Amino acid sequence: MGIAKIARRTFLIGSAAIAGGVAFGYYYVSQPYPNPLEKDLEEGEVTFNPFVKITDENAITIIAPRAEMGQGIRTTLAALVAEELDVSLDEVNVEHGIGAWVYYNEAAFTDGGPFAFFDESFTARTVRSAMKPLAKVLAIQATGGSTSIRDYYEKLRMAGASARQMLLESAAENWQVDAQTLQTGGGKITNPATGEILTYGELASAAAKRSAPANIVLKDKKDWKLLGKSPPRVDLPDKVTGRAVFGTDVELPDMVYGTVKISPRFGAKARSFDESAALKVPGVTKIVPLETSAGSGFGIIATNTWAAFKGAEALEVEWEEAQYPKFNSALFDKMREIMKEDPGSSLRDDGDTELSFADAPRDEMLEVEYTAPYLAHTTMEPMNATAQFKDGVLEIWAPNQMPTVIQQTASGLVDVDADDVIVHTTYLGGGFGRRAEVDYVGYAVEMAKQTDGMPIKVTWTREEDVTHDTYRPAAVGKMRARFKKGEGPQSVDIHIGSPSIIKSFMGRTFPSLSPAGPDRTMQEGCFDQPYTIENYKVRGTQTNFPIPVGFWRSVGNSFNGFFHECFMDEIAKASELDPLDMRLKLMADYPAATGALNKVAQMSEWGKPREDGVGMGIAHVLSFGSWVAEVIKIRLVDDEVRIENVWAAVELGTVFDPSIVKAQLMSGIVFGLSSAMGQEITFEKGEVMENNFDTYDAMRINQCPKIDVEILETYKKVGGVGEVGTPPSIPALANAIFDVTGQRIRNMPLSNSINFA
Amino acid sequence: MEITVNGTRVDVGDDPQMPLLWALRDLAGLKGTKFGCGIAACGACTVHIDGEPVRSCQTLIGDVEGEVTTIEGIGDLDNLHVVQQAWISQQVPQCGYCQSGQIMSAVALLRDNSDPSDEDIDDAMSGNLCRCGTYPRIRAAIKQAAKMGA
Numbered sequence: 001m002g003i004a005k006i007a008r009r010t011f012l013i014g015s016a017a018i019a020g021g022v023a024f025g026y027y028y029v030s031q032p033y034p035n036p037l038e039k040d041l042e043e044g045e046v047t048f049n050p051f052v053k054i055t056d057e058n059a060i061t062i063i064a065p066r067a068e069m070g071q072g073i074r075t076t077l078a079a080l081v082a083e084e085l086d087v088s089l090d091e092v093n094v095e096h097g098i099g100a101w102v103y104y105n106e107a108a109f110t111d112g113g114p115f116a117f118f119d120e121s122f123t124a125r126t127v128r129s130a131m132k133p134l135a136k137v138l139a140i141q142a143t144g145g146s147t148s149i150r151d152y153y154e155k156l157r158m159a160g161a162s163a164r165q166m167l168l169e170s171a172a173e174n175w176q177v178d179a180q181t182l183q184t185g186g187g188k189i190t191n192p193a194t195g196e197i198l199t200y201g202e203l204a205s206a207a208a209k210r211s212a213p214a215n216i217v218l219k220d221k222k223d224w225k226l227l228g229k230s231p232p233r234v235d236l237p238d239k240v241t242g243r244a245v246f247g248t249d250v251e252l253p254d255m256v257y258g259t260v261k262i263s264p265r266f267g268a269k270a271r272s273f274d275e276s277a278a279l280k281v282p283g284v285t286k287i288v289p290l291e292t293s294a295g296s297g298f299g300i301i302a303t304n305t306w307a308a309f310k311g312a313e314a315l316e317v318e319w320e321e322a323q324y325p326k327f328n329s330a331l332f333d334k335m336r337e338i339m340k341e342d343p344g345s346s347l348r349d350d351g352d353t354e355l356s357f358a359d360a361p362r363d364e365m366l367e368v369e370y371t372a373p374y375l376a377h378t379t380m381e382p383m384n385a386t387a388q389f390k391d392g393v394l395e396i397w398a399p400n401q402m403p404t405v406i407q408q409t410a411s412g413l414v415d416v417d418a419d420d421v422i423v424h425t426t427y428l429g430g431g432f433g434r435r436a437e438v439d440y441v442g443y444a445v446e447m448a449k450q451t452d453g454m455p456i457k458v459t460w461t462r463e464e465d466v467t468h469d470t471y472r473p474a475a476v477g478k479m480r481a482r483f484k485k486g487e488g489p490q491s492v493d494i495h496i497g498s499p500s501i502i503k504s505f506m507g508r509t510f511p512s513l514s515p516a517g518p519d520r521t522m523q524e525g526c527f528d529q530p531y532t533i534e535n536y537k538v539r540g541t542q543t544n545f546p547i548p549v550g551f552w553r554s555v556g557n558s559f560n561g562f563f564h565e566c567f568m569d570e571i572a573k574a575s576e577l578d579p580l581d582m583r584l585k586l587m588a589d590y591p592a593a594t595g596a597l598n599k600v601a602q603m604s605e606w607g608k609p610r611e612d613g614v615g616m617g618i619a620h621v622l623s624f625g626s627w628v629a630e631v632i633k634i635r636l637v638d639d640e641v642r643i644e645n646v647w648a649a650v651e652l653g654t655v656f657d658p659s660i661v662k663a664q665l666m667s668g669i670v671f672g673l674s675s676a677m678g679q680e681i682t683f684e685k686g687e688v689m690e691n692n693f694d695t696y697d698a699m700r701i702n703q704c705p706k707i708d709v710e711i712l713e714t715y716k717k718v719g720g721v722g723e724v725g726t727p728p729s730i731p732a733l734a735n736a737i738f739d740v741t742g743q744r745i746r747n748m749p750l751s752n753s754i755n756f757a
Numbered sequence: 758m759e760i761t762v763n764g765t766r767v768d769v770g771d772d773p774q775m776p777l778l779w780a781l782r783d784l785a786g787l788k789g790t791k792f793g794c795g796i797a798a799c800g801a802c803t804v805h806i807d808g809e810p811v812r813s814c815q816t817l818i819g820d821v822e823g824e825v826t827t828i829e830g831i832g833d834l835d836n837l838h839v840v841q842q843a844w845i846s847q848q849v850p851q852c853g854y855c856q857s858g859q860i861m862s863a864v865a866l867l868r869d870n871s872d873p874s875d876e877d878i879d880d881a882m883s884g885n886l887c888r889c890g891t892y893p894r895i896r897a898a899i900k901q902a903a904k905m906g907a
């Protein structure tokens with residue numbers, strides 16, 4: 001296949017490419033990063049590695065250094081360590097820990113290149129391994145891209161096993177016996193020959209002084225006690241009692257409160273402002289101009305959050321005009337215009353589509369356009385961050401997905417070393433990619449410079465949150481196909497136009513680095529799908545505007561999954577083929593895909609005749625290393641669509657916690673369907689028109705279908721979970737609507753064309 | 758001004774126009790009740806006044822007559838309410854941010870209706886938004902709590 005055909009003079013970082021590259025030598029790559037736990041141990045506590053610390057009282061702490069934003073990662077990461085340390089989850093404390101270089105995300109880089117997940121070509125493998133030293137040098141501690149388990153499922157078991165072996169060796173030395181004869185369990189070591197017992201805590205101090213074992217032996221999968229099972233999540237007792245500390249719940253001595261009022265037009269600044277009314281609001285103490293690489297506006301400092309909100313309302317500002325098409329339709333027109341001029345770059349080019357189209361009879365051609373709008377994330381917890389700048393140290397408490405990026409970017413705002421920026425990651429009241437950004441932290445840091453060393457908690461109103469998101473980009477998909485009745489597609493050509501997420505993200509986060517080369521995220525969900533089609537081309541044209549765009553759960557797959565899988569349905573219909581049968585035929589080279597499709601067909605009784613008024617739609621999207629097939633069943637009641645059932649089959653190689661995986665699939669499906677059923681960010685005069693849940697809602701419990709999920713474990717590589725339910729849900733719904741109404745909806749949200757109950 | 762929250766008199770400042778939500782969170786230090794929208798559209802701020810569920814973001818301090826109950830007053834780690842037990846048993850929460858509000862609505866529902874149908878659950882709970890999509894498990898947990906005699 002032709003995925004690896006592009007020239008690579010640029011070096012690819014994650015989904016991005018950095019022109020010129022980043023210089024690094026063997027020395028930096030081979031040096032281990034320091035263990036951050038060493039700086040902050042309790043009396044009598046020792047650390048074995050960056051993931052395990054134990055006190056002499058046998059209090060065991062596991063560091064799970066990925067943001068817990070609902071996906072259950074704290075529990076599964078802890079289980080990976082605990083499995084090999086041979087302790088249960090109720091015998092340990094689990095913490096996120098402070099941000100540190102050593103917790104960098106390697107998988108985000110190795111799996112972020114312009115290659116399909118199943119591409120095992122020499123080039124794909126070479127680039128993947130070349131990413132490892134780069135990932136280490138850049139040291140980005142990131143939660144995203146459904147990478148946490150893929151990155152850590154071996155490393156964290158090694159960390160647990162290493163600590164256990166050190167404890168065993170220490171006990172063996174103590175008793176003068178062979179370590180192989182000893183048993184572990186319940187946080188202690190037993191000598192079965194004598195009945196003697198030593199707790200991990202009693203051994204910890206001596207054991208931690210030993211060098212880490214060179215050969216680490218991991219348990220056989222069949223001996224797993226926690227992994228592959230579903231132990232109770234470690235975060236739930238606090239989450240059902242109101243005790244869990246989210247960013248908005250941070251409380252510090254002498255803390256002041258604040259909010260922001262950022263320019264409603266992106267890239268525009270204040271022309272003039274009048275703060276007199278705002279300063280009259282009881283509790284408001286100061287108005288601070290804000291100017292960062294993310295935006296321009298004002299910070300309102302007050303004695304409580306409500307006063308800050310009232311102050312923001314009272315602050316009068318006249319803003320500059322927007323320097324981009326001011327209305328929604330004009331934005332889409334501009335995108336189409338740019339696509340006409342710029343053919344873009346191609347990440348897949350099999351065969352020769354143009355040659356195939358050249359002599360195609362008209363009735364064997366399909367040529368259609370799909371669109372998807374800008375979308376907001378609307379995490380339940382609005383953006384917020386707490387910062388304190390005192391005595392040359394900047395301390396930050398934030399619900400965030402990128403602690404070391406915060407260290408790097410915030411250090412520049414106060415001119416201290418990145419190691420003098422301490423980042424505490426609280427629970428996240430939802431992330432979905434929005435908290436991979438650092439804009440909200442930057443504003444809080446700027447405000448913390450104005451509080452005489454007192455900490456400030458900056459909470460955004462919901463209105464500020466919706467109108468200053470880093471939006472899922474709008475996209476236009478120009479789709480062409482040549483097909484043959486009874487056979488299916490001979491040629492498929494897809495041209496995506498969309499603002500580049502990578503360019504937008506890099507511009508506001510690392511303004512000094514310039515991305516180059518194709519942006520994988522624009523074409524993912526199209527170029528990397530397991531279809532074999534003789535002539536098959538996918539290309540992407542960047543249609544960039546100053547409107548910030550970012551990572552939204554499943555990223556490019558969120559719109560490309562819709563474009564690609566609905567278009568495949570159209571081709572099946574035109575070819576007079578069953579949409580399942582056609583997919584099985586085109587994906588026959590990939591048993592992981594056909595396995596998921598066959599499973600979901602069985603779950604949903606796909607082949608059974610359907611009642612009047614009932615429609616079923618199917619879709620398959622491979623994203624983040626998981627092969628997900630979904631079927632949706634809808635019923636038309638008084639011309640309104642009621643979604644009754646969703647069946648999902650996910651092939652992810654190895655499952656580490658089935659309950660959490662199923663919850664994530666359901667979550668991703670509800671997230672995708674919410675967007676299809678009515679979400680759309682629109683612009684007037686360059687400003688976002690929607691600003692709260694009354695104008696930008698999501699699925700409610702009364703609309704939620706029954707969702708059944710089955711997990712398959714046959715593929716050789718482990719897949720991600722957090723995002724993979726979303727991409728197939730949207731096309732499966734649109735295809736179900738077509739099935740029962742004959743109406744082919746090519747523009748999101750579907751609610752602009754049909755009503756939902 | 759003082760109001761009664763979870764059986765205790767608490768000082769809530771001197772601005773009768775301040776929403777109960779912010780008085781609870783910033784003045785009384787009870788942060789289990791969450792800010793989600795400020796316009797009573799998401800239910801994250803749901804508390805009880807004399808047992809009735811209300812959106813505290815749209816309830817002004819000056820208008821509070823009666824006893825306020827927040828998530829902290831429903832049960833604690835050592836003494837979980839039946840609804841909280843069911844929530845753990847069904848592994849409902851994901852990010853958890855909306856769950857205080859969900860639980861407050863569910864407790865109120867089950868107080869009035871010991872055996873709610875799917876429709877009753879929809880009616881009582883559709884004002885509580887969850888962006889993580891925990892609805893299937895919320896439904897299961899409410900039914901379990903009903904069986905447990907909430």
